[in-house]
Amino acid sequence: MTTPPHPLAPAWLTPRESSEDLEQKLFPSDAGRTAEGELTLGGIPVSQLAAEHGTPLYVVSEADFRRRARAFREAFAEAFAPETEVDVFYAGKAFLTTHAARWAAEEGLNIDTASGGELSLALAAGIEPRRIGLHGNNKSDAEIVQALRTGVGRVIADSLDELFRISDLATGLGVTAPVMLRLTPGVHASTHEHIATAHEDQKFGLSLTPAAAEDSALTAGGAADAAVQNGGEHRGSPAWSAVQTALNLSGVELLGLHCHIGSQIFEPDGFELAARRLIGFLAAVRDAHGVELAELDLGGGHGIAYTEADTPRGPQEIAEALAGTVKTACLENGLDIPRISIEPGRAIAGPAGVTLYTAGVTKDVVVEEGLTRRYVAVDGGMGDNPRPVLYDADYSAVLASRSQEGEHALSRIVGKHCESGDIVVRNVYLPTAVGRGDILAVPATGAYCHSLSSNYNYLTRPAVVGVTGGESQVLIRRETVDTMLARDTGYAAGSR
Structure with missing residues (x-):
């Protein structure tokens, strides 16, 4: 049975039937799915990346970044030659x-x-x-x-x-x-x-x-x-x-x-x-x-x-x-x-990057009589991606840690900051079974997310991890509360 479009959804948003629906143009060229339906980035399952580096996590495909850089150099050299x-x-x-x-x-x-x-x-x-x-x-x-x-x-x-x-x-x-x-x-x-x-x-x-x-x-x-x-x-x-x-x-x-x-x-x-x-x-x-x-x-x-x-x-x-x-x-x-x-x-850089989040609270909110929108809160938000609140930027997302067929609900992915405008993805169809502990992936976050990130609400900024050929390396270490407190002249190490 085909899921009908939700009345609150924008006209361009296509209803989904499966969490494995992957808009490849939004993801790095070396993204894929395992036989069990888990998203992989640079050949590495997202559950492995999350276990090793935590979430939120910026993941950047080195191979995709290099491919796009090379494509611009070669295309412009050829177009303007001789x-x-x-x-x-x-x-x-x-x-x-x-x-x-x-x-x-x-x-x-x-x-x-x-x-x-x-x-x-x-x-x-x-x-x-x-x-x-x-x-x-x-x-x-x-x-x-x-x-x-x-x-x-x-x-x-x-x-x-x-x-x-x-x-x-x-x-x-x-x-x-x-x-x-x-x-x-x-x-x-x-x-x-x-x-x-x-x-x-x-x-x-x-x-x-x-x-x-x-x-x-x-x-x-x-x-x-x-x-x-x-x-x-x-x-x-x-x-x-x-x-x-x-x-x-x-x-x-x-x-x-x-x-x-x-x-x-x-x-x-x-x-x-x-x-x-x-x-x-x-x-x-x-x-x-x-x-x-x-x-x-x-x-x-x-x-x-x-x-x-x-x-x-x-x-x-x-x-x-x-x-x-x-x-x-x-x-x-x-x-x-x-x-x-x-x-x-x-x-x-943009298409080479994906941000991984872990889902927490979910709730269905009645927007108007007979119409609800599901809110899915994640462990990051406007501190790691302020573009939606700055520029009304739209993003997409997928359930990344597992495969889920069947009913999908129009959802809004929101962060944990103390702002009602703390929206990560405004409109996306996610499986109704999405819940606490699931990993969500937001593609096309390689540009202006890490660069614009902040410590609003004293949240630590995510690590940046590069992936290629089944291997990962930390490009930027995850911040800790101690590294933030170290800048505060009233704080003495070990006083907490």
Whole structure:
């Protein structure tokens, strides 16, 4: 008998008949099920991982992470050959450990960092400084000096103020700072407003639009876009002033331009429009200053599948579309194709990660007359995955520790934090037999879960375990109450 859709369920959510229904696109490529129906990750049953490392537990497939990193490098190299070369920078903010940095570097990727701490971690992993970039909209002098002294490959300047500070600090150190300028191309990406970063009213980058320009200049298409193509709309903009300044500043080598339109984006239009606008700007710089800037970074932000409703593009499709746009726009503007760089993070780490939880309390809650929703509480929550409460992010889940056929109920997986918004998975069909002690697996948690984790309610942050070929290794140790208390100056060891 087929389970009918629950009236409270979103239209895209398909009712399940078995706990073994596994949306493979949501899980790492080396996930599977044993003959008895238990989920395996990297060839290891989840019950074994939970017994050895406890739950909640972040599990990351090394093989899947490497495969995705390699796929981006190969796809972009092929799509832009033979006209130019491509550098793939792994966006470390998504998920960064020394192991992850080494995996990325060994697959031919550079490392993108967004703070002095991330820079220190990449250096501790043994990454060559020239293969590291430093981002940030409000870098401290100490972070800039750290980058310059270690010899990073590029510092991405986010404002005119920062450009002057980089120049002063580099001159004082007797070095030349390799600089990219982060521009805001005025593209409104179709994603959550908190992770859209290329529209005008936000903190990142240097606008392409002069202060006196009408709002219509920010609209895609038509005369406004044509003006952007030939550079007429750029003169007098913050971006234009920054380029003029950078070309004449001591201690600064202007490598090229950078943009990033946002995160978790599926449609290609925003990426392609941003590329066209930046290439039009490159042409305007050439016409005004006789300089063809050598590099163009098109950022990252490509979406992944969190639920069955998501249909992400693969690296080859992304690369071919962007290459076509860049080559055409450069030809139209009479430009040589610059060296290209991209910054995938989520698209590499996200699908490689799965979080394991142990179920506790279950209860059926009457939502309205005749309609109930099952609540399944787990031993983690918003402390290990704040994305649902921050961005209304949706996830999926499966019963992982055993097989269960038969009746499934519309369920909401919630955490143990003292917040009603502490939701891990908003809507999922789970077997009605799910109960205390069962292990649940939430896929696509490799990006921005460990990175954003907290000790809210004084809960310890989970361990991070890497799996591959039937073996596991601890990448990040699980926190303990003692390690948290050690930071409290009023606590004396052993006083509990």
